[in-house]
Amino acid sequence: MATTITKTETLVGKRIRRKEDPRLITGTATYVDDIQMPGMHHACILRSPHGAARIRSINIKPAINQAGVVAVFIGKDIEAVGPVPCGASLPGLRVPAHSILAKDRVYYVGHPVAVAVATDRYIARDAIDLIEVDYEPLQAVSDPEKALEPGAPAVHPEWPDNTAFTFHQEGGEPEKAFKEAEVVVKQRITSQRLVPTSIETRGVVADYRSAEKNLTLYSSTQIPHLLRTLVAQMLGLAENRMRVITPEVGGGFGSKLNVYAEEALMGFVAMKIGKPVKWIESRRENFLCTIHGRGHVDYYEIAARRDGTVLGLRLKLIQDLGAYHQLLTPAIPTLSVLMMPGLYKFRNVIADIVGVFTNCVPTDAYRGAGRPEATHGIERMMDLLALELKMDPAELRLKNFPGKGEFPYLTATGLSYDSGDYAAPLKKALDMVDYHKLRNAQRDAKAKGRLMGIGISTYGEICAFGPSPATPAGGWESATVKIEPSGKVTVLTGTSPHGQGEETTFAQIAADELGVSMDDIIVLHGDTSIVQYGIGTFGSRSTAVGGPALYYALQDLKAKIKKFGEMLLESDDVTCSGGQCICNKTGKTIEFAQIAAASYRAMKLPPNTEPGLMATHFWEPPNFAFPFGAHIVVSEVDRDTGQVEIQRYVAVDDCVNIINPLLVDGQIHGGVAQGLGQALCEQAVYDENAQLITGELMDYALPKASTMPYIETGHTITPSPVNPLGVKGVGEAGTIGCSPAVVNSVVDALSHLGVRHIDMPLTSEKLWKLVRQGGQA
Amino acid sequence: MKVGGSYTLPLLRQRAHELLQDPAILARCMPGCEDLKKIGPDEYEMQMKVVVSAVQGLFAGKVRITDQKPPESFRLIVEGSGKVGFMKGDGLLTLVPATVTTGVSILGSEGTEVRYEGDVQVGGTLAGVGQRLLDSTAKMIIRKFFEKLAEAGAETEQAAIVP
Amino acid sequence: MIPQNFEYSAPTSLKEALALIAKGDAKVLAGGMSLIPLMKLRLAAPEHVVDLSRIADLKSVHEDGKGEFPGGALHLGALATHFEIESSALVRSKCPLLAEVASNIGDVQVRNVGTIGGSTAHADPAADYPAGLMALEAKVHLTTAKGERTLPIDQFIVDALSTALKPNELVREIIVPVETRGTGFSYQKLAQPASGFAVVGVAARVRKSAGKVTFVRVGVTGLAGKAFRATRVEKLLEGTSGSAADIQKAAAQAAEGVDANTDLHASADYRRQMTKVFTARALTQALSRAD
Incomplete structure (x- = not known):
């Protein structure tokens, strides 16, 4: 009966290998493309090759006449399907009608125009080559600043200024701060468009059972429940007749925090043809049609006193939105504005966002979503100020942090930083690199003509999304814990982990709370018919919001266990821990598994207690969480070629309590890799006709394992009251801290040539030109 | 993408200009040209099968000649589209008398330098995945065109001289 | 896809x-x-x-004493993979430049599958092999149902992605000389960060005798529509003592008179300059390895 092994060791805080890994590294995990069904059909989507064009006519006959092709649908066939939803609302936001297939016009290269459905994927692919579309190409615009110029081609003819929204925020007295400033530093800083490039592209299988009117949608998504609610709405289905299953997801990085046209389209197709249908996105489509990240042109001004005290910050932010709003598109730059002061005591800030339509695929959340851009901006500006004042950049930063005693610290943008000691990770990072010695070494190197630089960034992060009033669709999270009659434990989480490792970390938490072995715990997620409603995995929220939900569910369950323990031990002085209840008077014990069996057998129940052992908790976070940290990069630029070598990379993060250091390090490493990608090599380039010319991995440069530096990680722990586990979030920290540290180090390496700023990516040719021209770009 | 360069033909300027307007010659010299039909003054319809290594693309398009200043210059606009993408080339060709330094010319050393300068726009799959090779392939195609033109020119000169 | x-x-x-x-x-x-x-x-x-992958004949890598070159030749079957060439004890000892070039191609996965015959026949203007093959003055052995012929590499590669290969012809093997003792070699490459193809790649072979450079071969890839031998560099360096200044002076000619490519990864100007830098680096290392 008692199969549960009682354990005494605490698991939270241990480097434990992931429970997920065996299936992933042995190739036995199930992804969307692994799903096979009897009678399954395959869909292939015809997409616009033009950045902007009018569709004069579409002839589907040659395609539909092919053997094996069962249907071809175009824009006029999907009139009844609702638009692709935008969940963000801003005052005066212009929302273009975003139908799942183009109607009389295409707005970006990759815009879906038709879908062909066939008995196999080869026939479906052949079929789209046979569809004849007569396009009248129109002038397109891909550069957001050019799109704002008078006379620029209008992305949406109804809004010739290409402006989707403007957004203003200010705090304190910015005008006064700038008037009184002893020094003002200005710089235009860009954060280029990036392609999220998850290893697994998107994919959907839709299965409609007409007799039951049930639609099951398998999708590689980060938000199964929201997807169900929104796609059911688009298709006019009863939500309770729709089920979303998220099999294994091979990476998302925010790109799957969305509701895409194809998800509704496959539901529509399955309902029309009465057969299951599969669509798997190709890598080309992934580049062209899955959201991109970043896409900022920022104009910064910083006001300060000569002693380095920062006074005011002004930002004009131009956000390249692309042609449409995806789920959160317009909201992303508002996060940049919230975080624009970074960790510094700017009491006076003013920001204006212009959201600009371009003939490009929409931008949306990509690892960090708005915060890497903001951190890049403020950290570059702090270095520019240090340069202007001839101050050490570390000293300037330390001078402007709020003190330990000032928390909770209210920012000029209206956030309440819950807890922090911002000097701690910076000081730790400075110690790790032996900063003063390093500066001496740099002086020696430069004297010998070597271009060595040291770059510092500190970052604050808004994560644990988030208090519901501040989010578009609820910011709480849910957990259910069941102890099965045999004593085995099942955890259901509303988050949707896809590589983060919550099957392990949540099992660690549950194992500690219940005193059972991790092997007796299973964590389930990503199936709307199994898991109670949840919000999903994004914004460094799974552990920081999903974790406390689990914690409270465990407390409820433990209370119920105690009631059963008291009844079964016939005592009111019972302690429950270590997988058993013990009567403090008699010393008699009873295992949780025995209690579980008794609770389901229900021969006798404690007063006012239901049978069974299950508890569910929906947890609403009182605030965001604000982890922070510091990165230091030592780099050297090859004078002859402009190539950058990262010689040291130090990352110190304060995400408070660490549940599994192995996974935290993994998140930092992965985050830094993506930050290095932005800093050094990645860029989505649209040409002036809005053709994406880095449309494949042959031309879009991702960082590779062989080019990664060794990353030295460190941690500080500053207790936080924000949740009972004392956890913040770490999924995006590496990315957020990285790019400014890298660029600051390279600018530092070239500063004696008069270089003040370099826009990313730091390609070798760009740096070589700066070296050759003595700093003049 | 900007393209520019020059090629010296062993032909007199007048003759070089004539050849560059002759649909039969153009059809023969444009790499992969399978059909060229005159559809109006200085306007042609064209079918092309471009083969570069394993890559092959069928293009249907138009060739237009504008801004005629015979025999000095003209503007050439070539547009084509196919399954693998579409392209539009717009360039100014200037013909300058020159001395032929290489190759054999029955005219001795008199020749014409054809300078071209223009812009090529490429779209579709070709633009998305072909960036790395567009420049070198465009140059190769232009080079081949002029080589064939020189060849054709030499033949026609021969025919004109030999009774 | x-x-x-x-x-x-x-x-x-x-x-x-x-x-x-x-x-x-x-x-x-x-x-x-x-x-x-x-x-x-x-x-x-x-x-x-x-x-062709099931044709065992095309995979052979062997030495032929009396072959195409006076000092003997290595015959590399068209299907020899980059990894096989990079790791072959025979190639590493008899023609180390080629092994070094092979080790610089793409990534591990590409090297495990890609072949020397395939790469040569494709004639990608940024492929690594052609630089090495030019410096080695390699020959390409071609075969049809009716007969065989052998072409020097600089006649085989005609233009960007264009070779002298006829439609009914196959590359049977690549033939390179067995390296003379004391020859120094080097392949230096600026890799394009996305694909790993050469922005520029320079292969060099040098010999010295009595303090003088007696023999120089330089092959360049990536710069232009096709790989080429930088004969001006060779001539300028031959007969010198091979000092740093001699190397710089010779390398400065590496891109002279060449119509350089431009793409989104590197402008023609940058490619030209990098050709000089990497030529100097290749020559420097090759000379340091020569004895």
């Missing part, structure tokens, strides 16, 4: 393969590192793919 329908043959003998390609509109598949992506993108849609 789904190719068009095609007929597929996997002959087991060279004779069979030659008969198949003689029928026309067949594309030959060696390692597939260029052809397969083109087919998946539908930029290439051959009616018929003839896969």
Whole structure:
């Protein structure tokens, strides 16, 4: 009966290998493309090759006449399907009608125009080559600043200024701060468009059972429940007749925090043809049609006193939105504005966002979503100020942090930083690199003509999304814990982990709370018919919001266990821990598994207690969480070629309590890799006709394992009251801290040539030109 | 993408200009040209099968000649589209008398330098995945065109001289 | 990323393969590192793919004392993979430059599958091998159902992605000289960060005698539409003492008179300058290895 092994060791805080890994590294995990069904059909989507064009006519006959092709649908066939939803609302936001297939016009290269459905994927692919579309190409615009110029081609003819929204925020007295400033530093800083490039592209299988009117949608998504609610709405289905299953997801990085046209389209197709249908996105489509990240042109001004005290910050932010709003598109730059002061005591800030339509695929959340851009901006500006004042950049930063005693610290943008000691990770990072010695070494190197630089960034992060009033669709999270009659434990989480490792970390938490072995715990997620409603995995929220939900569910369950323990031990002085209840008077014990069996057998129940052992908790976070940290990069630029070598990379993060250091390090490493990608090599380039010319991995440069530096990680722990586990979030920290540290180090390496700023990516040719021209770009 | 360069033909300027307007010659010299039909003054319809290594693309398009200043210059606009993408080339060709330094010319050393300068726009799959090779392939195609033109020119000169 | 329908043959003998390609509109598949992506993108849609991978004859790597070069030759079967060439004890000892070039190609996965014959026949202007083959004055052994011929590499590669290969012809092997004792060598490359192709790649071979540089060969890839031998550099360095200044002076000519390529990764100007830098680096290392 008692199969549960009682354990005494605490698991939270241990480097434990992931429970997920065996299936992933042995190739036995199930992804969307692994799903096979009897009678399954395959869909292939015809997409616009033009950045902007009018569709004069579409002839589907040659395609539909092919053997094996069962249907071809175009824009006029999907009139009844609702638009692709935008969940963000801003005052005066212009929302273009975003139908799942183009109607009389295409707005970006990759815009879906038709879908062909066939008995196999080869026939479906052949079929789209046979569809004849007569396009009248129109002038397109891909550069957001050019799109704002008078006379620029209008992305949406109804809004010739290409402006989707403007957004203003200010705090304190910015005008006064700038008037009184002893020094003002200005710089235009860009954060280029990036392609999220998850290893697994998107994919959907839709299965409609007409007799039951049930639609099951398998999708590689980060938000199964929201997807169900929104796609059911688009298709006019009863939500309770729709089920979303998220099999294994091979990476998302925010790109799957969305509701895409194809998800509704496959539901529509399955309902029309009465057969299951599969669509798997190709890598080309992934580049062209899955959201991109970043896409900022920022104009910064910083006001300060000569002693380095920062006074005011002004930002004009131009956000390249692309042609449409995806789920959160317009909201992303508002996060940049919230975080624009970074960790510094700017009491006076003013920001204006212009959201600009371009003939490009929409931008949306990509690892960090708005915060890497903001951190890049403020950290570059702090270095520019240090340069202007001839101050050490570390000293300037330390001078402007709020003190330990000032928390909770209210920012000029209206956030309440819950807890922090911002000097701690910076000081730790400075110690790790032996900063003063390093500066001496740099002086020696430069004297010998070597271009060595040291770059510092500190970052604050808004994560644990988030208090519901501040989010578009609820910011709480849910957990259910069941102890099965045999004593085995099942955890259901509303988050949707896809590589983060919550099957392990949540099992660690549950194992500690219940005193059972991790092997007796299973964590389930990503199936709307199994898991109670949840919000999903994004914004460094799974552990920081999903974790406390689990914690409270465990407390409820433990209370119920105690009631059963008291009844079964016939005592009111019972302690429950270590997988058993013990009567403090008699010393008699009873295992949780025995209690579980008794609770389901229900021969006798404690007063006012239901049978069974299950508890569910929906947890609403009182605030965001604000982890922070510091990165230091030592780099050297090859004078002859402009190539950058990262010689040291130090990352110190304060995400408070660490549940599994192995996974935290993994998140930092992965985050830094993506930050290095932005800093050094990645860029989505649209040409002036809005053709994406880095449309494949042959031309879009991702960082590779062989080019990664060794990353030295460190941690500080500053207790936080924000949740009972004392956890913040770490999924995006590496990315957020990285790019400014890298660029600051390279600018530092070239500063004696008069270089003040370099826009990313730091390609070798760009740096070589700066070296050759003595700093003049 | 900007393209520019020059090629010296062993032909007199007048003759070089004539050849560059002759649909039969153009059809023969444009790499992969399978059909060229005159559809109006200085306007042609064209079918092309471009083969570069394993890559092959069928293009249907138009060739237009504008801004005629015979025999000095003209503007050439070539547009084509196919399954693998579409392209539009717009360039100014200037013909300058020159001395032929290489190759054999029955005219001795008199020749014409054809300078071209223009812009090529490429779209579709070709633009998305072909960036790395567009420049070198465009140059190769232009080079081949002029080589064939020189060849054709030499033949026609021969025919004109030999009774 | 789904190719068009095609007929597929996997002959087991060279004779069979030659008969198949003689029928026309067949594309030959060696390692597939260029052809397969083109087919998946539908930029290439051959009616018929003839896969050579089962022809054992084409995989042989061997030495031939009396072969094509006075000091002996290495014969590299067209299907020898980059990894096989990079790791072959024979190639590493007899023609170390080629092994060094092979080790710089793409990534591990590409090197495990890509072949020297496939790469040479594809004649990508940024491929690594051509730089080495030019510096080695390699020969390409071609075969048809009717006969055989051997072409020097600089006659085989005609232009960007264009070779002297006829439609009914196959690359049978690449022939390189057995390196003379004391020859120094180096391959230096600026890799394009996305694909790993050479922005520029420079292969050098040098010999010294009595304090003088007696022999220099330099092959350059990536700069122009096709790889070439930088003969001006060779001539300038030969007869000098091979000092740093001599190297710089010679390397400065590496891109002279060449119509340099431009793409989104590197402008023509940058490519030209990098050709000089990497030529100097290759010569410097080659000289340091010569004795």
